[in-house]
Amino acid sequence: xxxxxxxxxxxxxxxxxxxxxxxxxxxxxxxxxxxxxxxxxxxxxxxxxxxxxxxxxxxxxxxxxxxxxxxxxxxxxxxxxxxxxxxxxxxxxxxxxxxxxxxxxxxxxxxxxxxxxxxxxxxxxxxxxxxxxxxxxxxxxxxxxxxxxxxxxxxxxxxx
Amino acid sequence: xxxxxxxxxxxxxxxxxxxxxxxxxxxxxxxxxxxxxxxxxxxxxxxxxxxxxxxxxxxxxxxxxxxxxxxxxxxxxxxxxxxxxxxxxxxxxxxxxxxxxxxxxxxxxxxxxxxxxxxxxxxxxxxxxxxxxxxxxxxxxxxxxxxxxxxxxxxxxxxxxxxxxxxxxxxxxxxxxxxxxxxxxxxxxxxxxxxxxxxxxxxxxxxxxxxxxxxxxxxxxxxxxxxxxxxxxxxxxxxxxxxxxxxxxxxxxxxxxxxxxxxxxxxxxxxxxxxxxxxxxxxxxxxxxxxxxxxxxxxxxxxxxxxxxxxxxxxxxxxxxxxxxxxxxxxxxxxxxxxxxxxxxxxxxxxxxxxxxxxxxxxxxxxxxxxxxxxxxxxxxxxxxxxxxxxxxxxxxxxxxxxxxxxxxxxxxxxxxxxxxxxxxxxxxxxxxxxxxxxxxxxxxxxxxxxxxxxxxxxxxxxxxxxxxxxxxxxxxxxxxxxxxxxxxxxxxxxxxxxxxxxxxxxxxxxxxxxxxxxxxxxxxxxxxxxxxxxxxxxxxxxxxxxxxxxxxxxxxxxxxxxxxxxxxxxxxxxxxxxxxxxxxxxxxxxxxxxxxxxxxxxxxxxxxxxxxxxxxxxxxxxxxxxxxxxxxxxxxxxxxxxxxxxxxxxxxxxxxxxxxxxxxxxxxxxxxxxxxxxxxxxxxxxxxxxxxxxxxxxxxxxxxxxxxxxxxxxxxxxxxxxxxxxxxxxxxxxxxxxxxxx
Ligand code: FES
Ligand code: FES
Numbered sequence: 001x002x003x004x005x006x007x008x009x010x011x012x013x014x015x016x017x018x019x020x021x022x023x024x025x026x027x028x029x030x031x032x033x034x035x036x037x038x039x040x041x042x043x044x045x046x047x048x049x050x051x052x053x054x055x056x057x058x059x060x061x062x063x064x065x066x067x068x069x070x071x072x073x074x075x076x077x078x079x080x081x082x083x084x085x086x087x088x089x090x091x092x093x094x095x096x097x098x099x100x101x102x103x104x105x106x107x108x109x110x111x112x113x114x115x116x117x118x119x120x121x122x123x124x125x126x127x128x129x130x131x132x133x134x135x136x137x138x139x140x141x142x143x144x145x146x147x148x149x150x151x152x153x154x155x156x157x158x159x160x
Numbered sequence: 161x162x163x164x165x166x167x168x169x170x171x172x173x174x175x176x177x178x179x180x181x182x183x184x185x186x187x188x189x190x191x192x193x194x195x196x197x198x199x200x201x202x203x204x205x206x207x208x209x210x211x212x213x214x215x216x217x218x219x220x221x222x223x224x225x226x227x228x229x230x231x232x233x234x235x236x237x238x239x240x241x242x243x244x245x246x247x248x249x250x251x252x253x254x255x256x257x258x259x260x261x262x263x264x265x266x267x268x269x270x271x272x273x274x275x276x277x278x279x280x281x282x283x284x285x286x287x288x289x290x291x292x293x294x295x296x297x298x299x300x301x302x303x304x305x306x307x308x309x310x311x312x313x314x315x316x317x318x319x320x321x322x323x324x325x326x327x328x329x330x331x332x333x334x335x336x337x338x339x340x341x342x343x344x345x346x347x348x349x350x351x352x353x354x355x356x357x358x359x360x361x362x363x364x365x366x367x368x369x370x371x372x373x374x375x376x377x378x379x380x381x382x383x384x385x386x387x388x389x390x391x392x393x394x395x396x397x398x399x400x401x402x403x404x405x406x407x408x409x410x411x412x413x414x415x416x417x418x419x420x421x422x423x424x425x426x427x428x429x430x431x432x433x434x435x436x437x438x439x440x441x442x443x444x445x446x447x448x449x450x451x452x453x454x455x456x457x458x459x460x461x462x463x464x465x466x467x468x469x470x471x472x473x474x475x476x477x478x479x480x481x482x483x484x485x486x487x488x489x490x491x492x493x494x495x496x497x498x499x500x501x502x503x504x505x506x507x508x509x510x511x512x513x514x515x516x517x518x519x520x521x522x523x524x525x526x527x528x529x530x531x532x533x534x535x536x537x538x539x540x541x542x543x544x545x546x547x548x549x550x551x552x553x554x555x556x557x558x559x560x561x562x563x564x565x566x567x568x569x570x571x572x573x574x575x576x577x578x579x580x581x582x583x584x585x586x587x588x589x590x591x592x593x594x595x596x597x598x599x600x601x602x603x604x605x606x607x608x609x610x611x612x613x614x615x616x617x618x619x620x621x622x623x624x625x626x627x628x629x630x631x632x633x634x635x636x637x638x639x640x641x642x643x644x645x646x647x648x649x650x651x652x653x654x655x656x657x658x659x660x661x662x663x664x665x666x667x668x669x670x671x672x673x674x675x676x677x678x679x680x681x682x683x684x685x686x687x688x689x690x691x692x693x694x695x696x697x698x699x700x701x702x703x704x705x706x707x708x709x710x711x712x713x714x715x716x717x718x719x720x721x722x723x724x725x726x727x728x729x730x731x732x733x734x735x736x737x738x739x740x741x742x743x744x745x746x747x748x749x750x751x752x753x754x755x756x757x758x759x760x761x762x763x764x765x766x767x768x769x770x771x772x773x774x775x776x777x778x779x780x781x782x783x784x785x786x787x788x789x790x791x792x793x794x795x796x797x798x799x800x801x802x803x804x805x806x807x808x809x810x811x812x813x814x815x816x817x818x819x820x821x822x823x824x825x826x827x828x829x830x831x832x833x834x835x836x837x838x839x840x841x842x843x844x845x846x847x848x849x850x851x852x853x854x855x856x857x858x859x860x861x862x863x864x865x866x867x868x869x870x871x872x873x874x875x876x877x878x879x880x881x882x883x884x885x886x887x888x889x890x891x892x893x894x895x896x897x898x899x900x901x902x903x
Contacts, residue, residue: 023430038584039834041835042503073370085368094363094367096554097366097367123844126843127842127843132502132553132840134846136842138808
């Protein structure tokens with residue numbers, strides 16, 4: 001079957017019911033997306049499918065169809081980091097780092113839907129993304145930082 | 161006799177023939193020759209095992225400790241940058257392979273016990289200072305000037321009088337021939353420019369763009385993947401295996417029976433996962449099938465009410481019953497088995513060849529892995545190369561080499577490099593838990609409101625016997641394998657016989673308060689359920705017990721819990737300081753909204769005193785936290801932002817256990833399997849956390865674990881303040897539900 005990931009089309013030869021996670025990691029060699037629980041309860045495997053955050057460990061590759069998949073590897077543009085990744089760096093967010101691809105992918109969709117999220121909105125969007133190292137306070141701060149950057153970028157674009 | 165970890169370290173070093181690493185890099189002509197040979201082979205200047213200076217000016221730092229989130233790559237780089245006089249972005253870090261020369265921690269190359277910063281502070285700086293002096297000497301020789309006229313800055317040696325400079329890369333070759341200095345001077349702490357700054361984590365970039373390589377991401381040519389179907393009850397063996405159907409499925413290479421389960425090996429891991437349900441196995445009935453955690457809990461509780469083995473007996477605790485006019489307080493606390501649940505499930509890649517083994521492991525104990533795989537293959541330790549990857553969390557679970565040996569068995573069976581990946585359920589159910597505990601306390605306060613007696617009996621499953629086999633790696637290779645094994649087992653024999661006390665179960669059990677009549681008792685219990693070290697180890701429950709009970713005494717005395725502690729800490733100025741600072745920062749004594757309470761706790765672990773104040777309430781019977789204040793004294797904070805992160809992480813880890821984590825088993829079957837039934841704190845549970853670091857120029861002490869112990873008691877004390885409900889059983893959410901159903 002054909003599958004579009006990070007803007008490129010790939011041909012993969014796997015049964016329909018294989019979770020997208022393993023297709024990304026093993027067939028396409030994109031290991032930034034992580035395996036944490038395998039049953040959609042931790043968020044480590046979060047990717048975007050047509051812009052929506054999805055748990056790839058529980059998403060059969062056959063259901064992707066012609067929708068566009070984005071992974072952590074394809075988040076930034078032209079080798080530059082996305083504003084959310086940048087805010088993560090700034091805030092020294094990662095500890096072990098294992099959950100962070102998923103956290104970042106989740107946060108990006110939150111900021112698309114809510115460019116200036118309240119604490120409650122952040123909690124609601126992020127509380128299903130687990131971090132055993134306890135980076136939650138920093139994730140919260142980094143999301144707000146990214147929101148500011150993105151707002152400035154939008155302003156600049158509006159002005160020009 | 162009380163024995164702490166430092167004493168233990170001495171004992172184990174002694175056992176291994178005095179292995180504590182000296183911090184001089186000079187003194188043997190072999191070292192000098194090795195530097196030259198290394199240059200001939202690689203074209204780089206490698207003055208010692210910690211760093212390499214390349215001709216393109218890159219500084220490569222080999223980190224002998226495992227990076228599991230605690231920021232050791234960053235702090236090693238900072239130590240090197242400080243003494244070598246280079247910018248952080250000139251440095252690249254990577255994990256060092258297992259090697260005897262790195263065995264600094266308890267005679268092992270090990271990352272645990274919050275030792276990373278403390279153990280590296282001197283040797284890594286010495287290593288960099290050695291390089292610096294050699295580079296200066298090389299430049300001075302080149303210019304034919306006095307070395308004392310030269311200094312270093314930003315990666316160059318500078319000769320002030322003639323204002324000439326040479327880059328380190330340009331000096332790499334000449335430095336190889338300079339004699340290794342015996343005792344290179346170190347910078348004074350007061351002159352530090354890099355250490356003590358909140359430098360950005362050196363591993364942050366790769367962890368936000370997905371390129372970081374954890375164990376699970378290792379790629380090796382010709383690699384195959386495996387999972388292991390573990391028995392439903394630990395210790396069971398496969399009596400019969402029907403894998404006919406599975407073998408027919410795409411990609412399946414083999415189905416292999418092992419002593420610990422049945423491995424399904426495939427070209428791809430997803431193929432192994434698809435095939436696994438088609439394997440039918442009949443399992444034997446192991447001894448553990450007779451056991452349930454509820455039984456263990458009951459035995460522990462009954463035992464705790466009796467007298468235990470005395471560990472300390474000051475004054476006369478008999479006054480609790482004998483003296484009049486005392487208010488006597490009695491309480492029992494309990495805490496369950498706990499899993500570590502690191503976010504990255506256990507995994508390991510191993511290639512067993514005819515005469516050598518290569519291992520890629522997310523491990524906290526590289527030399528233990530080396531020893532364990534050498535034992536399994538019958539090879540010499542030197543034939544086993546262990547590469548350490550990034551670790552997706554450790555928390556103590558990755559000190560145990562079980563999963564690496566399992567991977568070696570599978571590779572041995574199929575003759576190819578094998579990557580073994582455990583499922584989350586394997587990770588939760590395959591043992592090595594934080595032990596279960598039951599703690600009985602009796603104490604008394606007199607008419608003046610002073611605590612006069614304290615008696616504590618701790619009953620818990622003893623840890624050392626289960627981790628003793630790992631100690632075999634302490635002994636040198638010239639010890640025959642069998643002797644290494646026997647020696648390591650004698651050590652746990654000593655523990656079990658009572659001639660060596662169980663330091664791990666009793667660490668943090670002695671209250672820091674001045675109480676004249678004090679008795680500590682301990683009774684070990686043994687079960688076939690394997691246990692090991694879990695973040696903060698004994699402190700994880702003793703901190704809870706001591707800091708909850710002192711709160712109960714305060715209330716019995718009608719005293720303010722902060723002032724009550726304060727008046728008994730005259731002999732503990734460092735604890736007093738963090739306690740005072742925490743009370744002040746948390747606005748202790750200021751009014752709070754209705755229904756919200758404050759709780760305070762102070763505890764020292766791994767030489768680091770930490771105090772915390774938590775504001776919490778019960779909302780519709782649910783625990784809600786509103787604010788956490790934490791004050792820590794960890795000596796000089798190598799990187800204050802990493803110290804803050806470790807405190808935040810330790811607090812949240814501790815609160816996950818306090819609120820809702822528990823491993824239980826019935827008839828030997830572990831009842832939890834994944835994050836839905838072994839839940840942790842989430843963002844919505846996490847209130848703002850403020851961390852304050854005491855200014856200090858003392859040597860650094862641990863930060864990975866000390867944030868954890870005060871969190872649970874501070875929360876329990878806050879809930880009592882808010883509602884009058886005393887939470888004595890972890891996990892609290894279950895404890896609350898039980899209390900409610902009783903009403
Ligand atoms: S691995 Fe997919 S949600 Fe946990
Ligand atoms: S950073 Fe380690 S699990 Fe989140």
